[in-house]
Amino acid sequence: TGWTAQxxxxxxxxxxxxGPGQVGGTGMLPTEPQEGAFVAWNAFxxxxxxxxxxxxxxxxxxxxxxxxxxxxxxxxxxxxxxPALFPRTFDVLxxxxxxxxxxxxxxxxxxxxxSTTPTGDTGxxxxxxxxxxxxxxxxxxxxxEYIPEVLTGFGQFEIDQVSLLAEEPSEPDxxxxxxxxxxxxxxxxxxxLNLRSRGLLTVAILGTSDLDxxxxxxxxxxxxxxxxxRLFYWDVATPxxxxxxxxxxKECKRTRRDGHxxxxxxxxxxxxxxxxxDQYGEDLEDIxxxxxxxxxxxxxxxxMSGEDSVKIIAKKKRQWGWWRRR
Numbered sequence: 028t029g030w031t032a033q034x035x036x037x038x039x040x041x042x043x044x045x046g047p048g049q050v051g052g053t054g055m056l057p058t059e060p061q062e063g064a065f066v067a068w069n070a071f072x073x074x075x076x077x078x079x080x081x082x083x084x085x086x087x088x089x090x091x092x093x094x095x096x097x098x099x100x101x102x103x104x105x106x107x108x109x110p111a112l113f114p115r116t117f118d119v120l121x122x123x124x125x126x127x128x129x130x131x132x133x134x135x136x137x138x139x140x141x142s143t144t145p146t147g148d149t150g151x152x153x154x155x156x157x158x159x160x161x162x163x164x165x166x167x168x169x170x171x172e173y174i175p176e177v178l179t180g181f182g183q184f185e186i187d188q189v190s191l192l193a194e195e196p197s198e199p200d201x202x203x204x205x206x207x208x209x210x211x212x213x214x215x216x217x218x219x220l221n222l223r224s225r226g227l228l229t230v231a232i233l234g235t236s237d238l239d240x241x242x243x244x245x246x247x248x249x250x251x252x253x254x255x256x257r258l259f260y261w262d263v264a265t266p267x268x269x270x271x272x273x274x275x276x277k278e279c280k281r282t283r284r285d286g287h288x289x290x291x292x293x294x295x296x297x298x299x300x301x302x303x304x305d306q307y308g309e310d311l312e313d314i315x316x317x318x319x320x321x322x323x324x325x326x327x328x329x330x331m332s333g334e335d336s337v338k339i340i341a342k343k344k345r346q347w348g349w350w351r352r353r
Contacts, residue, residue, distance in 0.1 A: 029083050030067075030081055030082070030083050031080075031081070031082050031083065032067075032079075032080070032081050033078070033079070033080040033081075034069070034077070034078075034079055034080075035077055035078040035079075035080070036073065036074050036075060036076065036077025036078065036174070037073040037074035037077070038069060038070070038071045038073050038077065038079070039051075039052075039070065039071070039072070039073060040068075040069055040070035040071070041069055041079075042067065042068075042069050042079065042081065043067075043068065043069065044065050044066070044067050044068075045058065045065065045066070045068070046058075046060065046064055046065055046066075047059050047060055047066075049068070050183075051068070051069070051070020051071075051181065051182075051183040052070055052072055052104070052181030052182070052183065053104060053107055053181050054102075054104035054106070054107075054146060054181060055070065055102050055104070055181055055182075055183040056102060056148065058183075058185055059100075059151070059185070060187055061098050061151055061187040061188050062098075062187055062188045066185050066186070066187045067081065067185070067186050067187065068183065068184060068185040068186070069172070069183070069184055070181065070182065070183045070184075071174055071181070071182050071183075072107075072108065072178060072179070072180060072181045072182065073177070073178070074177055075174045075175060075176050075177040075178075075179070076173070076174060076175050076176070076177075077173075077174045078171060078172065078173055078174075079171070079172040079174075079184065080169060080170070080171050080172075081169070081170045081186070082122075082167050082168060082169035082170070083167070083168055084124040084165065084166070084167045084168075085165070085166060085167075085168060085191055086164075086165050087158060087161050087162050087163065087164055087165075087166065087191075087193055088162065088163070088193050089162055089163035090162060090163070090195070090196065091159070091162045091193040091194060091195060091196070092157075092159050092162075092193070092194050092195070092196050093157070093158040093159050093161065093162060093191065093192070093193040093194075094155055094156070094157060094158065094191070094192050094193075095119075095133070095154075095155070095156050095157075095158050095168060095190075095191050096153075096154065096155045096156075096188065096189070096190050096191075096192070097119075097153075097154055097170075097186060097187070097188055097189040097190070098151050098152065098153050098154070098186070098187050098188040099117070099149075099151070099152055099154070099170075099184070099185065099186045099187075100148070100149055100150060100151045100152065100184070100185045101117060101136065101138070101147070101148075101149045101182075101183075101184055102147065102148045102149075102182065102183045102184075103115060103138050103144075103146065103147050103180065103181070103182045103183075104145075104146050104180045104181045104182070105140075105141040105144075105145045105146065105179060105180040106141075106145050106146060106180060107180045107181060108178040108179050108180045109176065109177070109178050109179050110141050110142075110179065111140050111141040111176060111179040111180060112140055112141070112176065113140065113175040113176055114137040114138045114139050114140055114175075115137070115138045115172070115173065115174050115175070115182060116135065116136065116137050116138075116172070116173045117134075117135070117136040117170070117171070117172050117173075117184070118132060118134065118135050118136075118170075118171045118173070119132070119133040119134040119135075119154075119156075119168075119169070119170055119171075120132055120133065120167075120168075120169045120170075120171060121133060121158070121161060121166050121167070121168065121169075122166065122167040122169055123166070123167070124165055124166065124167040127167075130161070130166065131160070131161075133156050134154065134156070136149075138182075141179070141180075153188075158191070162193075168191065170186060172184055205329060205330070205331045205332075206331070206332070206333060207232055207233075207238075207321065207323065207331045207332055207333030208232075208233040208235065208266030208267070208333055209230060209231065209232055209233065209321045209333040209334065209335050210230070210231045210233060210263065210264050210266075210267075210282075210335060211228070211229075211230050211319060211335040211336070211337055212228070212229055212230075212337075213229065213231050213263045213264045213291075214264070214281060215281075216279040216280065216281050217279045217336070217337075217338040218279060218335065218336060218337045218338060219337065219338050219340050220296070220299075220300075220317070220337035220338065220339055220340065221296070221340040222300050222311070222312070222339065222340065222341045223341075224296040224297070224300075225296070225297060226296055227256070227293045227294065227295060227296060228293075228294045228295075228296045228299060229291065229292065229293060229294075230250070230255070230291075230292045230294060230321065230335075231263040231264055231289045231290065231291050231292065232248070232289060232290040232292070232321070232323070232333070233263070233264060233265070233266045233287070233289050234287035234288050234289050234290075235266055235287055236287070239288075240260070240288055240289060240290045241260075241288070242325045242326055242327070243290065243323050243324070243325055243326075243331070244323070244324050244325060244326050245258060245290075247322070247323050247324040248290075248292065248321065248322070248323045249321070249322055249323075250294060250299060250302075250319050250320065250321050250322075251299060251302040251303055251306065251319070251320075252302055253294060253295075253298045253299050253302050255292040255293055255294050256293050256294065256295055257292075257293045258290055258291060258292045258293070259290075259291040260288055260289070260290060260291070261288065261289065261291060262284040262285065262286060262287060262288060262289055263284065263289040263291055264282045264283070264284065264285070264289065265282040265283060265284070265285040266282075266285075267280045267282060279336060299319075303317075311339070311341070312339075312341045313341075314339050315338065315339060316336055316337070316338055316339070317336065317337055317339055318334045318335070318336050319334065319335060319336070319337055320332055320333070320334045321333050321334070321335075
């Protein structure tokens with residue numbers, strides 16, 4: 028349905044649709060539908076040169092991923108009749124439906140000649156080709172067989188499972204975040220975060236034998252959306268695997284330097300506190316221990332992240348006053 032089938036020249040069996048078991052000439056194996064009960068096919072050994080054409084005009088939606096799929100089988104027998112001096116060919120074309128101009132040759136197959144390939148059978152060949160370059164266009168999909176000579180032996184062509192699938196492109200999955208080892212307040216344990224501090228919070232991204240911190244893009248480093256004010260490159264500490272990664276707060280340990288370069292970061296404490304208040308509101312005052320997540324990307328665009336814990340210090344300072352003894 029929807030196809031135009033043409034036979035140019037004489038053929039004993041022009042285009043037809045039938046079930047299995049049909050034979051188009053000496054040495055040909057019977058037709059064999061690949062999907063459902065029917066197959067489109069033809070056979071020849073007659074007045075050449077001649078063409079078999081099968082085409083349909085389609086509109087490929089704009090911004091779509093379009094895939095043309097089909098299965099075909101080609102058989103030939105040059106041992107009967109005149110010597111075949113030229114190969115028989117099969118082309119799959121994309122044409123302009125108005126002018127007929129060839130926009131793209133998707134596939135070309137040649138049988139060879141009698142001296143090299145006197146008989147042949149491709150068997151069923153499955154094909155899948157990308158037509159996304161023609162998204163937003165009206166095109167003609169055309170299958171063309173060309174028989175260049177007359178009476179050079181039998182041939183049979185079958186085609187089945189033809190489909191053109193156009194889909195909306197899917198968004199690629201973002202890169203999976205790789206683990207970073209970070210250490211908040213290196214050399215200090217536990218890691219205090221005073222909500223009223225006007226100073227700086229130190230954080231280290233720890234390098235390992237598998238991670239060269241020089242590959243981390245500094246402008247992408249942040250905690251709770253806050254970027255560091257300054258950073259330095261030097262060996263600070265050693266990564267520690269958390270004893271219980273599912274716990275509310277990660278284990279705190281003091282470690283020594285390990286010979287791998289780290290990134291030593293300085294964050295303004297009040298900028299972090301402000302960002303945390305936006306997230307937790309007044310509940311921030313009641314949290315005893317909190318995991319802070321640091322995010323970063325490499326220069327290659329790979330996302331990375333790591334966590335460490337802080338102990339929230341929220342109590343107000345004791346108010347001292349002076350009075351004069353009378």
